[in-house]
Amino acid sequence: MVKTDFLIIGGGPAGLSAAIETGKRNIKTLVIDEGVELGGQLVKQTHKFFGHEGFYASVRGFEIAKKLVSQLNENVVIMKQTTVTGIYEDVITAYDREKDSVIEIEPKYILISVGASERFIPFENNHLPGVYGAGAVQTLMNQFRVLPGKRILMIGSGNIGLIVSYQLLQAGAQVKAIVEIADKVGGYQVHAAKVKRFGVPILLRHTIKKAIGEEKVEGAVIGQVDDRFNIIPGTEREFAVDVICVAVGLVPSVELAQMAGVKIEYIPELGGYVPYRDREMRTNIKNIFVAGDLAGIEEATTAMIEGRIAGLVVARELTGTDQPDLERMQQELIEFRSGPFSDKVRKGLERFFSQQIVSYSKDGQKDLGPTGKLRPIIECYENIPCNPCQTSCPSGAIDVPGNINSLPIVDYSKCTGCGICVMKCPGLAIFMVQENFQPGKDLVVLPYEFLPLPEKGQKVIALDRDGKDVAQAEVLKVIKSANKTNLIHIVVPAGLAQKVRSFRIPQKADSLVCRCEEITVEEIEKAIDEGYTDYEELKRYLRIGMGPCGGRTCRTITLGILSKKTGKSLKEISCGTFRPPSMPVKFDSIIKGEIEHEK
Amino acid sequence: MRRILAHPILDVEKPKVVKFFFEGKELEAFEGETIAAALVANGVDVFGRTEHSRPRGFYCAIGKCSSCLMIVDGVSNVRSCITLVKEGMQVKRQIGRGEITW
Numbered sequence: 001m002v003k004t005d006f007l008i009i010g011g012g013p014a015g016l017s018a019a020i021e022t023g024k025r026n027i028k029t030l031v032i033d034e035g036v037e038l039g040g041q042l043v044k045q046t047h048k049f050f051g052h053e054g055f056y057a058s059v060r061g062f063e064i065a066k067k068l069v070s071q072l073n074e075n076v077v078i079m080k081q082t083t084v085t086g087i088y089e090d091v092i093t094a095y096d097r098e099k100d101s102v103i104e105i106e107p108k109y110i111l112i113s114v115g116a117s118e119r120f121i122p123f124e125n126n127h128l129p130g131v132y133g134a135g136a137v138q139t140l141m142n143q144f145r146v147l148p149g150k151r152i153l154m155i156g157s158g159n160i161g162l163i164v165s166y167q168l169l170q171a172g173a174q175v176k177a178i179v180e181i182a183d184k185v186g187g188y189q190v191h192a193a194k195v196k197r198f199g200v201p202i203l204l205r206h207t208i209k210k211a212i213g214e215e216k217v218e219g220a221v222i223g224q225v226d227d228r229f230n231i232i233p234g235t236e237r238e239f240a241v242d243v244i245c246v247a248v249g250l251v252p253s254v255e256l257a258q259m260a261g262v263k264i265e266y267i268p269e270l271g272g273y274v275p276y277r278d279r280e281m282r283t284n285i286k287n288i289f290v291a292g293d294l295a296g297i298e299e300a301t302t303a304m305i306e307g308r309i310a311g312l313v314v315a316r317e318l319t320g321t322d323q324p325d326l327e328r329m330q331q332e333l334i335e336f337r338s339g340p341f342s343d344k345v346r347k348g349l350e351r352f353f354s355q356q357i358v359s360y361s362k363d364g365q366k367d368l369g370p371t372g373k374l375r376p377i378i379e380c381y382e383n384i385p386c387n388p389c390q391t392s393c394p395s396g397a398i399d400v401p402g403n404i405n406s407l408p409i410v411d412y413s414k415c416t417g418c419g420i421c422v423m424k425c426p427g428l429a430i431f432m433v434q435e436n437f438q439p440g441k442d443l444v445v446l447p448y449e450f451l452p453l454p455e456k457g458q459k460v461i462a463l464d465r466d467g468k469d470v471a472q473a474e475v476l477k478v479i480k481s482a483n484k485t486n487l488i489h490i491v492v493p494a495g496l497a498q499k500v501r502s503f504r505i506p507q508k509a510d511s512l513v514c515r516c517e518e519i520t521v522e523e524i525e526k527a528i529d530e531g532y533t534d535y536e537e538l539k540r541y542l543r544i545g546m547g548p549c550g551g552r553t554c555r556t557i558t559l560g561i562l563s564k565k566t567g568k569s570l571k572e573i574s575c576g577t578f579r580p581p582s583m584p585v586k587f588d589s590i591i592k593g594e595i596e597h598e599k
Numbered sequence: 600m601r602r603i604l605a606h607p608i609l610d611v612e613k614p615k616v617v618k619f620f621f622e623g624k625e626l627e628a629f630e631g632e633t634i635a636a637a638l639v640a641n642g643v644d645v646f647g648r649t650e651h652s653r654p655r656g657f658y659c660a661i662g663k664c665s666s667c668l669m670i671v672d673g674v675s676n677v678r679s680c681i682t683l684v685k686e687g688m689q690v691k692r693q694i695g696r697g698e699i700t701w
Contacts (some may be wrong), residue, residue: 034662036633036683041661046608060608081681083662097682117663129644129656136660136680144629144636145603145611171603215654216644253663451607484608 004030004077006314007092007107009084009256012040013300014113014292014307016068021311021325023076027318030105031072032079032094037143039065040115040292041135042300044142046170047163048426048483050386051301051336052404058388058424058483061300062142068304079103084114087260109287109314112257113307116250116271116293121155124210130217134164134247141171149242151529153220154178155208159187159299161247165195168245170450175200176239176530179222181207181229188341189382190427197502199467209236211244220244238531252294261285269348270296279330279353281310289314298345301385305333334358339383339405364407368498374417374434374443377498378408380427392424422447423481433497442497443476448488453478454505462492463502470500513561514554516547524558528565535559535576545576548584601640619688634679634690635660635667646679647693669693674700 006022008015011033022029037043045061056064072078081097092105118133120126132140132148134156140146152173154165157180165175178195183205185192192202205225212219220239223231250271257275258264262283264273274296281289291306312326337346338357346355360383369375378389378398387400389408397414398421400406422430422445432445444462454460454475462473470492477489492500510520519542532541535558544558545551555575563570605611614629621643628637635657638646645654646667657667662681671677672689675697679690 035681036631062609081683117661118659120658120664127649127653127655129646129654131656131658133659133664136658139660139680140636140639141603142609144632144640145606145609146632146636146640147601147603148639149601170607216656449607451605 001091002030002103002105004028004105004107005318006030006109006111006311007032007105008111008113010040010113010115010292010294011035011038011078011080012113012115012292012303013042013064013068014294014303014310015040015111016065016072017304017307018111018113018289018291018311018314019076020068020071021308022315022318023071023073025315025319026075027315029076030079030107031076032082032084032105034081034083036081037065038069038078038080041138042068044135044138045163045300046142046167048388048424048485049300050384050426052385052387053391054332055301055304057386058392058426060483064300084256087256108318109289110260111281111289111291111307111310111314112260112262112275112294113290113292113303113310114253114256114294116252116297118246119249119251121208121246121248123208125213126211128211128213128217129215130213130242131211131244131246134160134245137243137245138164138167142167147171147173149217150174151176151239151241152243152245153208153222153239153241154245154247156180156247156249157182157185157187157192157202157204158247158249159191161245162187162191162195164245164247165200166191166198169195169198169200173243174529176241177222178202179206179208180204181225188384188427190380190384190429193379193465193501194428196466197463198504199463207231208244212238217242217244238533240529240531250293250297252297254294257283257288257290257294260288262288262290265351267296267348267351269344274348276352280313280326281306282313296345296348298342302333302336305329305336309333335403335405336385338403339385341382341384358403358405360403360405361401361407363409365409369410369412371435373412374432374437374445375412375415376410376417376419376421376430376432378410378421378425378430379501380408380425380429383407384427386426388424388426389421389430392420394418394420419445419479419487422487423483423485428485431501435497436494438491440494441491442494442500444473444490444492444497444500446488446490446500446502447485449485452505453480453486454488454503458505460490460503460505462490462496462500463504464499465501467502471496473500473503513557514542514544514547516549516553517543519544519554521561524561525565528562533562533566535562535574538562539576550578550582551576601642617684617686619684619686619690621690622692628684630684632684633660634669634671634677634682634684634688636680637684638679638690645692648695650695668697670697 005028008031042061042065051057084094086093094103209221224235263276289310292303312323316323383405385404387404390400428447434443437443458475473490473492479487658664660680667680668676669679670691
């Protein structure tokens with residue numbers, strides 16, 4: 001029998017934050033975690049977090065995990081790879097997988113912070129290996145450096161779907177598309193912009209119909225949905241993918257809480273069945289607390305604050321002393337939840353206790369600043385609780401007025417063009433531009449988190465916000481940043497400073513298939529991968545064969561590529577139709593019509 | 600090979616190689632990774648079969664969905680996604696619900 005003052009089940013952001021608070025106050029705390037590493041889901045988060053510095057804004061998730069672990073002191077005992085199997089009236093049982101033994105624990109106070117599990121959705125063949133929850137893909141690639149596959153279809157455009165798509169691109173996979181059943185992107189615009197800049201299409205009002213494959217995923221069929229979310233017949237499209245990544249939400253893990261007698265309520269806004277708790281994170285059972293995703297699906301910042309609140313309340317009761325930090329943390333939580341993205345959470349929590357909000361400014365930057373000066377352009381239009389642009393600016397040129405939910409405003413007269421805000425912005429939503437930097441040339445400074453880094457002088461293809469090619473550009477400077485958000489200065493033709501937001505490094509010299517419309521082998525192969533597997537489809541999609549030569553140059557090459565990629569023989573593939581005119585003819589001559597010829 | 604050898608954010612260190620057996624075949628894994636990660640890195644996607652003979656892979660990777668249950672050193676129903684791979688470990692696909700061991 002292990003006796004402890006405070007048992008924390010789950011060593012994620014909520015559990016660790018609670019343990020930091022109680023450890024600091026000399027309370028014997030035991031943290032039990034199932035995983036192989038402390039930090040919960042933070043260990044696989046490679047993106048920088050929103051929020052403010054008090055809660056590690058602009059720090060990458062896995063680094064936050066390390067920072068939290070480093071703050072635990074000798075009062076905190078850790079048991080990893082251990083599963084709490086039951087909560088009974090008199091005792092808590094756990095199973096230590098490493099030692100293969102069972103432990104009984106008798107705590108005075110308990111925090112259940114076990115998080116959530118991946119939501120699953122029904123579609124044909126969803127049992128196939130290769131169908132993964134988004135968290136699983138993250139765990140594999142970011143915690144263990146293993147890619148589950150090369151070609152991915154993402155289901156769901158919430159923040160997790162968007163972030164994981166971006167991280168898959170960083171790890172070298174192809175994301176064929178992000179499929180979203182609703183009519184708008186679920187996550188933050190800044191996250192959506194990050195994947196769009198690399199040309200990943202987000203297909204709204206679409207859902208997955210089935211996975212293709214016998215032993216594992218080899219493809220997926222998606223379709224457009226009607227108002228009742230049923231697939232409209234005839235809109236189905238096939239993708240050749242080896243992974244279907246499901247990012248459709250999380251389900252709070254309420255099992256232990258319910259076992260302990262905590263009242264469970266169904267509140268869809270919080271993720272489904274959630275335990276009752278009050279402002280102090282206390283459940284209806286006096287000595288049991290909950291925090292983090294278990295208490296309602298949100299994100300790591302609020303989990304950390306909730307954990308600290310729970311820890312401080314336990315500390316107050318065990319030490320019998322007032323905890324002044326408690327009120328500050330509660331105020332912090334109110335502020336974080338005041339933005340539009342927390343509407344749902346507030347509505348859900350309203351069922352337990354009344355909600356407060358603080359007001360914030362929705363008036364962002366109105367102008368694009370003084371043309372010709374090197375200056376940041378902040379493309380952050382939603383009230384995300386976040387302010388590293390302001391706090392990182394050495395000249396005080398950026399203001400997030402009032403509180404962190406407000407939109408940032410730049411005072412261009414104070415800005416020195418140093419680029420620190422570009423590096424710090426967790427949403428990669430700040431760029432720098434300078435028009436007419438050289439005669440006929442604009443300068444664009446882009447945040448870049450990909451490998452390989454381009455080199456000074458290298459020719460690259462500048463891309464717009466949707467990842468479409470815009471122009472040839474040249475790399476002027478590469479500034480490596482300690483936080484891995486590097487700054488790439490590229491020189492683009494004049495007039496494009498407000499258009500270029502990304503670039504790609506040309507993989508190989510372009511080989512043209514279609515001379516008339518300038519279509520390359522690469523583009524045709526990409527279209528076939530996207531599911532255009534018929535010559536006529538390719539023609540309509542790429543305009544291949546629609547040029548003045550009538551397909552004389554490109555038709556056989558295209559059919560050859562099609563045959564090679566699909567494994568069908570040329571005999572099985574339709575060569576498409578031939579339409580008049582067979583060679584260019586003047587409109588004028590056609591309009592004039594037939595003339596009488598002398599016989 | 601599905602290992603990520605270079606990454607723009609994460610350092611890719613050279614970890615210690617351990618050997619384990621999958622269905623009797625010797626495979627290489629990295630110390631500190633889970634059985635599931637090691638298998639996927641080696642190109643193994645099918646972790647077992649259900650009672651109805653459907654191929655089964657893993658889904659959540661954090662020990663919650665139980666889709667990744669395998670037979671490890673003779674013990675059934677081991678969650679391969681949160682169990683670390685060890686030198687000499689014998690890992691087998693599980694068919695159906697698995698045997699009870701004492």
